[in-house]
Amino acid sequence: MPDIVVIGGGAAGLMAGITAAEQGASVVVLERMKEPGKKMMITGKGRCNITNACPISEFVPNLPGNGKFLFSALQQFTNEDLLRFFQERGLETVTERGGRVFPASGKAKDVIAVLTKALQKAGGRLVTGVQATGFVWKPGKISGVRYRSVENDGRREGQDFRSLTRGKLKLGAEHTLDADAVIVCTGGASYPGTGSDGNFVPALTNLGLALEPLLPALVPLEPEEGFTEELEGLSLKNVEATVLADGKPVAKEFGELQFIRGGIAGPICLTMSRKVARLQHFNQCELELSIDLKPALSEEKLDARIMRDIQEFSKSTLAEIVRKLLPGPLVAPVLDAAFLDGKKPVSQVSKEERAELIKAVKHFTIPLIGTRPLSEAIVTAGGVALKEIDPRTMKAKRLAGLYFAGEVMDVDGYTGGFNLQAAFSSGYVAGISAAKNILKR
Ligand SMILES: Cc1cc2nc3c(=O)[nH]c(=O)nc-3n(C[C@H](O)[C@H](O)[C@H](O)COP(=O)(O)OP(=O)(O)OC[C@H]3O[C@@H](n4cnc5c(N)ncnc54)[C@H](O)[C@@H]3O)c2cc1C
Structure with missing residues (x-):
């Protein structure tokens, strides 16, 4: 049984998985698509505008959708920290007009490769073709996820995943995976072909969590x-x-x-x-x-x-x-x-x-x-209501073992790298706090 399951292998989920694993937690990241980071692949017209080089104090005003909520996360993991993170792992970056930062290679896939490699190096596991469908929970406490493998994509990863679930995995059927903590990083609901289509919203409302309506922003x-x-x-x-x-x-x-x-x-x-x-x-x-x-x-x-x-x-x-x-x-x-x-x-x-x-x-x-429509928006406004989340830890206030990061929360920003930095900063904080909470026990 892993310590932590991260749902969603996008910007927030991969960063959460890396930081949790680097703390020493055993981590599994579940991604429903065949590959992680499909949305990151199309950001910045395929070049991935990873962040903005402006002073960190200018991020909150550039996140008109509740940027203040991210003040602490942005301080804990700034744009400079993010650039250092990538540089230390061999990804050079360039800064362009308006402070937009891109990988020097101009290829989003290089950003994703660095993130997946860092996850692997830290001992975390990425399982693709597996969709989380809900939680294992009792009042006040989350203790795992329910999931199913997604069609044929599950077959390849299923081999790998089967060992983890002790041979229980059957394509299409629903299974459970116990964990001490779950970090939800399922993104928004725009550009549904990337895998972020709001499919996990019912699972969140079933828990009794408040959600703000999902609306388009940057459209x-x-x-x-x-x-x-x-x-x-x-x-x-x-x-x-x-x-x-x-x-x-x-x-x-x-x-x-x-x-x-x-x-x-x-x-x-x-x-x-x-x-x-x-x-x-x-x-x-x-x-x-x-x-x-x-x-x-x-x-x-x-x-x-x-x-x-x-x-x-x-x-x-x-x-x-x-x-x-x-x-x-x-x-x-x-x-x-x-x-x-x-x-x-x-x-x-x-x-x-x-x-x-x-x-x-x-x-x-x-x-x-x-x-x-929302499907054509660059960003989704709305999502998990911020009154449900502690901004210093990204931990759910009313349920032990539950964390959030990225666009699944009711936060959204302007173009220019602000949304990805928001995902990376909140992912970083959620990963660290979930791991620290488990390992101190
Ligand atoms: C066209 C376009 C251009 C953009 N350009 C920029 C830009 O240049 N700069 C910028 O900062 N931002 C940009 N953005 C916004 C940015 O991509 C997002 O804000 C960011 O990707 C959010 O990260 P996330 O990890 O929260 O969500 P996502 O990156 O959407 O990742 C969520 C992941 O969760 C997976 N998932 C969903 N449900 C499940 C489930 N039930 N089980 C398992 N996995 C699941 C999805 O498949 C997905 O991979 C752009 C967005 C679009 C659409």
Whole structure:
């Protein structure tokens, strides 16, 4: 019987397994997929943005989903500690724009290889193709996990695992594995093809644990149908976008956005998506995205600029003047928003019509359904409610022998390496505290 079972072989689970095993505990990490770290493989476009090089004090503000909860974990295992961890194990890193840290090889698989090797070296075992389905427990105490091997993937690993379970393993059938402690690192529910799909949520609620609803964070926004189809493929730089809820501004960002099929993506939309998803879920309000297409120009300056163009190109149509101001695909939608006829000769455009045009350029408004679905999100907001967890140890407050780490908890951050550092720091703390708790007995 192992001392500790870690459920989930992602960033948090592998780190928890390593630190627990390095403390001297016997550790088994269960991963349902054929290989560990499937989600890590797709982070940073396959390059794995392992952390951010900013001062550790800047991590909490970059974790808008309850970053404060991780304050202690981030102090116990900082981004510098993480980089030292990788460097000592032969993984060189590079720091790029915005402090984003990547492996120098540019390959996520090298990060995963270091983690799996470190687990093995510390004496921990990784068993893939095995899915945890629940707990062995009695009131107040966790004493193991229930699991089943997953189809054919279980066969290869089953050979290995069978010895551990004294020949009990049968493909597809449910078994139990006793342990002194269980660390749950099953991740969120986005990009379900990576193995993190929320399958373990029922097991957690069956224990009586409080969970916050799983919602998308860092996901494109979803416009109402018929509003952005003609803009698909268009990227806008240096614009200011505001999310309006029942006409009131609730979030504002300056930067870059992109119109994609069925959505509006790009850094500023991803950043605001967390708020939009919550409004969509909790409040039945009308949502809109208002884009200032010329934030550097006040309405007066924009009017002066349009007047100059009208005087210089007095034989043009209104559409030709607007084209000098905006990218081609935006001309017709902006004129439509202003109820103006693009074919009209500019010599006939009135002051009132110019005012309507300026309003449409400064407040180009798109009605939103909300965000794209959770399956398309980079991060999941929600998860195990933080009131259930001690932030200094990652230990469940109401159940002995139970720990959490990573995205399964109600914590989420911005892009830039903050989510992986959150997973590594909480995994580190959960592994150490679970092992210390067992070994001191
Ligand atoms: C497209 C994309 C890009 C991203 N880019 C970045 C980035 O550049 N930087 C960054 O910091 N973050 C990034 N993230 C977020 C980051 O990948 C996650 O926050 C991080 O992987 C969370 O780590 P975790 O260990 O908690 O969960 P995961 O990495 O999701 O690992 C959970 C593991 O548990 C396994 N599992 C689930 N249920 C069970 C079960 N019942 N039994 C056994 N195993 C189970 C899963 O198969 C999975 O391997 C990105 C995410 C996506 C989707």
